[in-house]
Amino acid sequence: MCKIRLEKTGPCFLIIPIVSNSVIHDMEYKNRAEFTEEESILVQTDWEYPAFASTFGFTPCPECSNTDGTIDCEHKTASQMISEAHDYLCENIGKVTLDPGYYEYF
Numbered sequence: 001m002c003k004i005r006l007e008k009t010g011p012c013f014l015i016i017p018i019v020s021n022s023v024i025h026d027m028e029y030k031n032r033a034e035f036t037e038e039e040s041i042l043v044q045t046d047w048e049y050p051a052f053a054s055t056f057g058f059t060p061c062p063e064c065s066n067t068d069g070t071i072d073c074e075h076k077t078a079s080q081m082i083s084e085a086h087d088y089l090c091e092n093i094g095k096v097t098l099d100p101g102y103y104e105y106f
Contacts, residue, residue: 001098002019003017003097006056017039019035041102049085050070050085058089061075069085
């Protein structure tokens with residue numbers, strides 16, 4: 001299991017796998033920049049924010065577990081949770097965590 005890091009490029013967030021140079025070489029990439037460009041997951045839409053933010057510790061609604069952050073619950077609207085997830089991602093650029101399964105081949 002590898003670790004992943006949260007980064008941002010322009011308006012989009014990136015999930016980047018953290019691997020050794022030997023893994024990059026074994027996968028036949030020329031360098032780390034090429035590896036990062038090819039293997040990063042681009043978080044493109046606001047509907048993806050809650051799920052990816054949750055990967056890094058965000059809880060869409062701490063008062064309940066009835067939502068993934070993209071549907072309303074009795075405490076918050078989906079729009080509120082998506083906005084909060086965006087803010088959480090912005091505040092946690094550079095955060096590293098264990099990969100929950102995005103990169104099973106490392």
